[in-house]
Amino acid sequence: MEDIRVGLVEDNMTIRTSLKQCVEMTPACSLAFAAGSVESALDVLSDFEFAGVDIILLDIGLPGMSGLEGIPHIRHKLPDVDIIMLTTYDDTERIFEALTKGARSYISKKTSLKVIMDAVTTVYRGGSYMSPSIARKLVDHLSGGKKKPNLKSLSDRQMDIVRGLANGLSYKMIASQLNISIDTVRSHIKKIYKILEVNSKIEVVNMFK
Amino acid sequence: MEDIRVGLVEDNMTIRTSLKQCVEMTPACSLAFAAGSVESALDVLSDFEFAGVDIILLDIGLPGMSGLEGIPHIRHKLPDVDIIMLTTYDDTERIFEALTKGARSYISKKTSLKVIMDAVTTVYRGGSYMSPSIARKLVDHLSGGKKKPNLKSLSDRQMDIVRGLANGLSYKMIASQLNISIDTVRSHIKKIYKILEVNSKIEVVNMFK
DNA sequence: ATGTCAATGACATGTTCATGTGGTTTTTAG
DNA sequence: CTAAAAACCACATGAACATGTCATTGACAT
Known part of the structure; x- marks a missing residue:
């Protein structure tokens, strides 16, 4: 029988309590700790010999250090823990920041407790669960972000x-790489600048990266 | 009552038949068409006045044009259709290619028919469904790909x-933006170059983009 | 055949950058 | 409190870049 040790970081007592109960009521899970801030969670994690945590449900809107800021701290102490963001915010910026910082999943707080617990087991088994609206934002970002008109x-x-x-090559290097004169490189770049309406190498590079 | 018109592009007759039955058995859905290749699907979509499709379930491993190649063609004809990739392949490359080309979801064929149909309604309602393993690959790519040590x-x-x-700002522009001297900008950049072990603006920019 | 356009190249001028060697003043940590 | 780190500034020089004008070639379309 698997035993998924779940940690909670959530300042709202109501939500924390119901999550706590939910974790304890799920056979496959047990509660590792429940904290109201990243700071106190880190205390718990370092103070004494700790039993171990597999998954941490992490709120974003926390007093003191935000959940987003907390991700690297938690991962530094527990490199193997899987972090699931549990939040009311669903703006693309925050989603990406959380995921690039190493969160495994990003779930809206509106999600039912059952689905949240499903997400916990999914993540524990090496998957990732995304709320449909979050997943859509991710996908839209991918398809939208790659355009270079x-x-x-x-x-x-x-x-x-x-x-x-x-x-990062210089004109000279480009010239020798393409076996043309450096003046030809200049000519090309002049035209490119006009077409793209820019006036520096970096702007060109930015445009298609 | 909503009526989601679903199109199928799948060459394997067995899978196609069961998907077809599944679509027809789902109250909220109806079958728009079922094709064995992108080419024949495009024929169906253009030949006569077509009733409309909301969602297309698209296989990748197709005879002739692959599903991946087919995405832009389909989207060109039907800009508003939502495409769900349904495939056995789950390599990161293909997932990203499909999603950047505009697919809304990417589901493993191992997924149960029920979940597939759930995904259809999810996508129809403006969300996106990812198989947990697929979602994980996406997330891992984000956290792994954004590292800038x-x-x-x-x-x-x-x-x-x-x-x-x-x-793409010049030293001068950076200086005025930060209200410091251009020589200070130079000093900073010299140090940055040493720290990052590079020797041009472009290499710096490349390093954290 | 003739004109447009991409690709090639040369020459020139002023600007920006990379790099060095000095400094001073805050901030920060021990 | 003191030493180190970070931020600030100046001056100098050669290299690289931005920009202009002009010219030749070959491909392709009208």
């Missing part, structure tokens, strides 16, 4: 130049 | 400078 109007040769710039 | 050793002020560089 201006770039389409560059010729093949111009793209060669851009690739060189993107790799 | 060298950058951590930069001070706040140095980060201000880096942000300026990343936005």
Whole structure:
């Protein structure tokens, strides 16, 4: 029988209590700790020999250090713990920040307790659960973020130049790489700048990265 | 009562038949079409006045044009259709390619028919469903892909400078933006170069983008 | 055939950058 | 309190870059 040790970091007592009860009522889970802030959670985790935590449900809106700020601290102390963000905020910025900082899942607080516990076991088994609306934001970001409209109007040769710039090469290096004169590189870049309406290498690179 | 019109593109007859039955047995759904390849699906979609499709379940391993290649074609004809990839492949490359090309969800074929149909309604309502293992790969990619080990050793002020560089600003512009002398900007950048072991603006920008 | 356009190249001028070697003043940590 | 770290500033030099104008070639379309 698996025993998933779950930690809670949530300042709202009402929610914390119901989560606590829910964890204790789930056969596969047991409560490792319940804290009201990242600071006190870190205390619990370091003070004495700790039994271990598999999953931490972490709120974002916490007094003191925010959940977002807390992620690296927790992961530093417990590199193997899986963090599930449990929050009312669903703006793309926060979602991405949490996930890039190492959270495994991001769940809306509106989600039913049952689904939250399902997410816990899912994450414990090496998966990840996303609320549909969160998942959609992720997906939209992927499909929307990859567009590079201006770039389409560059010729093949111009793209060669851009690739060189993107790799941090100097004009001279691009010239020798493409076996052309440095003045030709200049000519190309002048045209590229006009097409893309920019006036520095970095802006060009930014445009297609 | 909502009526979600579902299209199928799947060459394996066995799977296609069971999906077809499943769609027809779901009250909220009806079958818009069932094709064995992207090519024939596109035919169906363009030949005559078509009733409309809300969701397309799209296989990747198709004869002729692959599902991946098919995504842009389908979206070109039906910009508002939501595409759900339904596939046995779960490598990160394919997942990302599908999602960046505009697929809304990516589901393993091992998933039960019930969950697949749940995903259809979820997507129809503006969400996105990911198999836990797929979601995990996405998340891992985010947290793994965004690592910038060298950058951590930069001070706040140095980060201000880096942000300026990343936005394509010149030293002069950074200086006025931060209300410091251009020589101070130079000093900072010299240190940044040493810390990051690079020697051009572009390499710095590349490092944290 | 003729004109447009991409690719090539040269020359010139002023600007910005990379890099060095000095400093001073805050902040921060021991 | 003191030493180190971070932030601030100045001056100097050669390299790289941004930008302009002009010219040649070959491909492709009208």
